[in-house]
Structures are given as structure tokens and as C-alpha cells.
Amino acid sequence: MTRTLAPLVGAALDRVDGARKVAGAAPYPNDVRYPDLAYAALVRATISAGRVSGIETEGAEGAPGVLTVITHLTAPRLSRGPATSIGPQPTPPLQGDRVDYDGQYLAVVVAGTREQAVAAADLVEVRYEVDEPVLRTEDPRAEREENPWHFDTTRGDPAGALRTAEVRVDSTYTTPHLTNNPLGPFTTVARWDGDDLTVHDSTQHTANTRSALAGVFGIPEERVRVLAPFVGGGFGAGLRSWPHVTVAAMAARVVGRPVALELTRPEMFTGTGGRPSTVQRIRLGSTVDGRLVAIDHHAEYPAAMDDAVRYRVTPRGAGAYACPNFAARDVQVRLNVPPTGHMRAPGTAEGLFALECALDELAFRLDIDPVDLRLRNVAEVDPENGRPWTTTGLRECYRVGAERFGWYGRSPAPCSMRDGHRMVGYGMAGVTFGWTMMPCRAAATLHPDGTATIATSATDIGTGTYTILTQLAADLLDLPPDWVRVELGDTRLPKAPAAGGSGLTAAVTNAVQDACRNLLEIVRNGHPRGTDVRAEGASAPPEREDVAPSGAFAAVFAEVRVDPDLGELRVVRLVTAVDGGRIMNPKLAASQIIGGTVGGLGMALMERTTPDPGSGRIMNANLGDYLVPVHADVPDVDVLFVGGPDPLTPMGVKGVGEVGVVGVAPAVANAVHHATGRRLRALPLTVENLL
Amino acid sequence: MKPRPFTYLAPTSVDEALAALAEHSFDAKVLAGGQSLAPLLNFRMASPEYLIDINDVAGLDRVRRVDGGWHIPALVRQRTVERSPELRAAFPLLPAALEQVAHPQIRNRGTVCGSLAHADPAAELPTVMTALDATMRVASVRGEREVPAEEFFQFHFTTSLEDDELLVGVTVDDLPPATSTGFAEFAPRHGDFALAAVAGVVTRASDGAVGAVRLVASGVAARPQRLTAAEKVLLGQRPTPDVVGAAERAARGEVDPTGDIHASADYRRHLVGVLARRVLTTIAEEGDHA
């Protein structure tokens, strides 16, 4: 079929779900209501280590409207669901008296209204035997796991090359614990119908919630249905099936009524993961003319006592710089901290902060322009296996970004540019983002009235999946966009992977393309009139020996102003050039990069989940004290896309969900060095460190 | 969260409001713009049995010229003052500070008097009113009284208002001739309460020396703090860079702030010095050109 309508893929179509969202008509999990819905409230641990020696529930049980109070003494025994590609499932809640972190769930109160549940939860009294918590990675009691996920790599002879290198950099960088904080509080509404469980959940991965719950309750997956047609943001917080999801389902089973559990903002800080803090040592060796001869990257980060997620801080292939001698080592340290998770560009954002700052230090040491230094070391092939990249947009990112920014207009010496009494600095960073794609299925149905429905269990967490699939199907089926309906976020639909790892768009567009092709094939071969025609399609990561799949590339350029008396740091301009493969919708893709950039700005300037040093309790578990940038803090963000479709997959999409966040913090930190001559190696870049 | 249930009263005159306050006194809270009170109610940090909404009270929503000054009644919004041409001309300190209070949406609702009655030690308006030596007009069924700003603000979120009293307005006297003012603050994130702020009002004698000075800091004590040591350095002196530098050091030395997760005590002390210097330098330049 040839298209008669103007092509939509690549067009800046408005969000197809925008009007529903603005009108409050899009059903988020916390909008779900059942006639006999009961509400749950959590009781959380107020110590970081120890055990519950007593728990008094009578007061709560007698409070108005209370249906039940469940503690570890009364909770049904649960199992752990199957591990996934991001690691084991979180430890099932309420299974023992051990307390491993402040905020751990110790009881759940279920009542007729949310207010009754919250009020009664206050009446539960917990007694503890308190242990001395392990809160710092330096604590000699902390258990260390070298190479926890077998990602460590060594190529060549990094130690030898460092010893003989003409120029060396040896620096240690730290990044803080961060919390994802999607705007929509995570909510689970669970309902049992005999042994069938239906769950409305704030998840980025319906299939994972389903298999996790099936495992927890020991029931077949087919008996669990997970719905997440709309999710109020995730930033990675919704990649795991967290303990509160299990608590809601358990509570619903105990009271024999549907139960809603909506996390409070403070509970989001301990209950939905986050970016672990890191300490990273980087050693670089180089020739005097700026060829990297050695990269040695060592990272330490905490994991919760009874939990762990598959994680990697040291970037794969060291951010794809050509360097013959390379070592990357990760160490995971067990602490009494809340379970960690995955926050937008997990590991990569922290790892490349260190590496891109170290490269800036090297450029300064060598008196070579930072862009030129990177250009001299671009890996033309995947340094891990020597295969050529499927696409190489990185050079183009540097060129186009630098030009738009006016990079070469800077005077290279630190402290050499001023605006009144403010010091001016330009800084930049390069980004090579890992490639991910998981198997995906989708269905396409043509209805007798000529409209079509696309269906897959994938979620749209605000990124635009509804819209791009509408565009794609409209093109392939030669329909106007409002003749296409997209159904998402339901495990009854064909199985899709997580909205994570920047891999969903590639997976789902290829699957939908396949489904539409199969549908057209059936239509072409003739079909009975007046009935639906349905076809499924699938995509899978291509297995190629000859090329290396390249993820997105980016180059970020930042201009800062520093007030030397106050230490005040303002970012006044940001340019990001991105190679994201085929851009399905430039408006939505730019929104992803802008949003990522704002997240990166938060990481650079203000975000930090701060534990009390003595108790481990998070002191700023609210949006008044955990600072994220407001509009007035965000300067012009100029987004440019370079490159073209990635020949690796039919649709040529690479994914732009995370790449935007990564280079911002190092670009800003490097700009601060250019402005002030001060090398800040700890995030966030606070005023006090700039005095 | 939601507030505890309360009885809502909406008086339409000052007398009615005062009668309601007299009747319910400790059990009641006055609602003006609600920009501080509503969050407190929602978090149940305040749980009054009666809410006395004064927004329908007649005659409290316009600034007016009074003998030798301006009167800002209880329902005048912060944004109104910020944009009033007369007040901008009379007291440049007011718009300079108000532009840094929260965001425009909040200033559209929030009242000047609400901020004063709330008495957050980090807020701009109490500091500015202290620098301007403003007078609070306070009323109850027992009568009216006038309270100078310096006596009005007593402690964190505590004023000299009795439980049955209403702040009906604030009066600011015209500035004497040869008076310059300045305001400076710093907040790492736009719209947040400042880590510290300094407001200054300086009147020069005919020889250019400082004849009168009020220098006040916020964010460093339980109430707006007059920087008396710095004022002493300035009095009788021409505000040369050396004198301003000495005042900066005095200001730094006389404050004793506490640290929190947003800034250390040392940084706040440093900040007060820098902000005082900036305010005084602007004032000095303006005065020298006058």
C-alpha cells in the first residue's frame, strides 16, 4: 500500500493524549475507584537497623473504620518473584522482625477511608531492639562486593600504561544519593476475584509487575492482570515492583475487598528506589598530544542490606573512547539504606560525570581544547569488541553543538571571561549512551468502519508512546491519525518490555511495524467483510556479529555565571546535540531531551537526598527540602538532532529517553572550572564549595 | 492531607471580625491570602476550630495616603504594592523585596499584612518593614494600638499580636530627604525563601556623612535582626569603600545564624556580610550622586 496522506512519522504531532490529560480525563492509578474500595496506610520503621521487639496494634484496630492491621506477625507468608534483567525482585514485605532501613514497612492499616487508615496508622506502636546502623561506605563493618554483576573489564595493560604515560590525571569524584520524584505519587489498587488478581499500578513495566506478583503469591501469571494505561511519571522508579505493590495486593486479599495504597511523598523517598551515591576514582593516561593511553575507572556505590539491583557505574567501554588500555571496576557496599533502584540513565549519569570531568582536567593539563581532545579520541569502532558502530553521530554532535553554542568564541584560560562582577565559563561534555532493546509484541486490528487499533502492554509514562504509535500506524495503514486508537498498559495485550533503558521506542515501533505489515498481508489476501481483522507482530534485538549496536550519542555545552562573593552559580545557556537515530516526533523527542536536561541541571546544582548522619533517616524527604529546579532556574535549552536512522533495526530508532540527562552535570562542572579555575569534584555544585 | 474540620466564618466588617476574634480567640485563625495558612492547615500544623476569613471585610483592600506616609490595610495583596506607582516611588525597598517573595501567583493572593502576621524569620517583608521603621495598626474589641515593627516581631512565627487581635494594617512614614535604600538577598533556587537577606535605609547629613541608618538582616535569627554594630560603624561617617568594608566585617561578626541542610552557619554569616556590603555600596553610590 502506498501512502496517500502526508507522512506522520517524523512530524511534530501534538500528544494524542494531551487533551485528556489536561482535562483530568486520563485515568491514573490513583483515579481508580471500586464501590467497596478500602484504603491502606503504611507504618514505617523509624530506625535504620535492628529488630522489632514488639508491635502494638490494638489501638489502631479499634479506631474508626479500621478493617485490619497487618504486621509481620500476621502477614501471609510470601515468596519472591523471578529475577529480571535488572536484578532480583525486592524483598517481600512484612515477613520478619528484622529492620534494615529507616522507612521499611512494618505494618499496614486498612480502613474504609484513606483518612481513617492514616489516622489509625499513627496509633500503631512499635518497639525496637536497635543496632548500630552501617551508613557509610568507609565503615569497616560494611560488607563489600567486588565486581557484583560481573561487568568489570580490563583491556590491555592499564597499570603499565598509566605508569609510563606522558601525562596523567588521578581524581576522585562523588555523586549523591538522588530520588526520582515523579510527580504522580505511586499508587497500587488491588482487587481479588477468587484467585484472580487485578492490579492498577504506577509501573513502567506491566509484565514485570505481573510476574513479580504471581511469584509473590504463588499463582500462575495468567491469573494476574496489571493495568497502567497512564502513569504520572517514573524516571526509572517504576521499573521494579516495589514492596508497596505487594502490600496492597496482600491487604486486598486479607480484607476481601479491593484496596488502594497511595504512597505519600516521604514514602516515595524510601519506597521506590533512587540513584545510589557514588565515589569514583578515575585515572587517565595520555600522550602530550592528547591520545588516551589508559583509562582506569573505579566506582563504589551502596546497596541496601537485603536487596540489590543490577547496576553499573563505570561506563561500558569508558564512554566509547578509543583507548588501548582500560580497566573498569565496580564495588557494591552493603549499607542500612533504602533499596536503590534505577533513576534516568542509571549508572551512566554518575559514571560519565566522573569521566567527562576527568577528560576536562586532562584537556586543561594538556592545553588542548576539550572538544578537540574528545575528537582525537573518538572510538570509530566499539572498543570492547572492535566492531564498527552501526552509526557514528558523535563527531557530528560535537561539531553541530559547538557551532550552535559558539564554543570556539571562548577564551580558553580559566577566569578569563567576565560579565560585570560575575565570572563566565563555558564547559562541555560528550555522551555515549548504551544500547538496549528487548523483545516486544504488538497487535494491529482493522475494524469494519475503517479505523484501526494498535495494542501492546507497553506503558506511556509521559514520554509519548501513544502518540508515536499513532503516527506510525497511521502511516503504515494509510489512515488519518484520529482513525487510529492505541491501547497500552494492560498485561492482557501483547507483551512489551519496560519503558526503560531508552529501549522501548525501538522495541515497540519495530513490533508495531511488523504487526501492521502482517495485517496488510491479510487484508491484501482478502478477508470477510464486516469483521475485525487482527494481526500480531514482534520485534527482537538483532543478533549481529559484524557490527556493534550504538546507542544515542550527545554533546552538551553549558555557559555559567558565578558570583565570586556569594558562590552563586547560575547556568544561563545549554545546548545539546543528540544523535538519537530516527526521530519519530521531533517535538516529543525534544521534550525528552529538555526534560532530561532539566533533570541533569537538578543533579548538577541542587538535588541531594540527605540522610541524617547519625540515624540514617532521610532529612529532606519532601519537595520543599529536596530541591529540583523551578522554571525560573532553567535557562534556554537548545536541542539539536543530528544523524539519521540506525540501520540496525527496521525503524532505525535509538531512543532518547535518558541520553539528555547524562552530560549536563559534567558540562556545568567543567564550565565552573573555566569560569573560576575551581575544580569541583562533588555533586551537587553548591555555593559553599564555590567560595 | 486535608485540614481538620473547622467552622468557617466570613465577617464583612472589621467590627464583626474583631467580635469573632474576641469570642473564639485562641481557637481561631485569621485567613487572609492563605498562602502560608492553607499549607499549615493541610499538614495539620495548625488545627484551629474556627477560620475567620477576612477577605469579605470591607475597606481593607486599598492603600491610602495618610498624614506623612502610606497605610497598607490587611487585604492589600503583595502584588498590588509591588506594582503601585505611588508606593514604588515612595519606598523603592518594597518592590525590590517583593519581587523576590515566592512567585507572582503567590504574591497575587498573599497579603502584605499576612506575611507580617506570619512572622517567618526568613521572610522579606518583616525585615523590610523593620528597616522602614513601620508601624503596625492592631485592633481588638478592647481597642486599638500601634506597635513599631521592632517590637512586633518577637520570635519564629511569633508576634506581639494577642489571640483576639487583628493586624488591620501597616503604616510606613515617608522617608526623610537625602535617604537611600537598598535590598539584597540570596536563594540558590528562584522563588525560595532566601538563605539570608539585608535591607538598608540610610539618611545622609548635609556633609554626606551617615546621619541615620537602619540595617536589618533576615534568615540569621529568630526575628529580623538589626545589624547595630554595622550601623555604629557607619554613623557619622561618609560611606567610603573602607567604611563599608568595616561595616561588612561588623555585620559578619554580630550575627549568629544556625546551619541547616541548605547552608551552613558559616556560609550564612559570610552571606550577611556580602549582602550588607552590596546594599551599602548601592546606597553610597546613589547618595553620592544625589
Ligand SMILES: Cc1cc2nc3c(=O)[nH]c(=O)nc-3n(C[C@H](O)[C@H](O)[C@H](O)COP(=O)(O)OP(=O)(O)OC[C@H]3O[C@@H](n4cnc5c(N)ncnc54)[C@H](O)[C@@H]3O)c2cc1C
Ligand atoms: C511556594 C511558596 C513560596 C513562598 N516563598 C516566600 C518567600 O520567598 N518569601 C516570603 O516572605 N514568603 C514566601 N511565601 C509566603 C507568602 O509570602 C505568604 O503569602 C505570606 O507569608 C502570608 O500572607 P497571606 O496573606 O497568604 O496570609 P495567610 O496565609 O492567610 O495567613 C498567614 C498567617 O498570618 C495570620 N494573619 C493573616 N492576616 C492577618 C491579619 N490581618 N491579622 C492577624 N493575623 C493575620 C494568619 O492567621 C496566619 O497565621 C511563600 C509561600 C508559598 C506558598
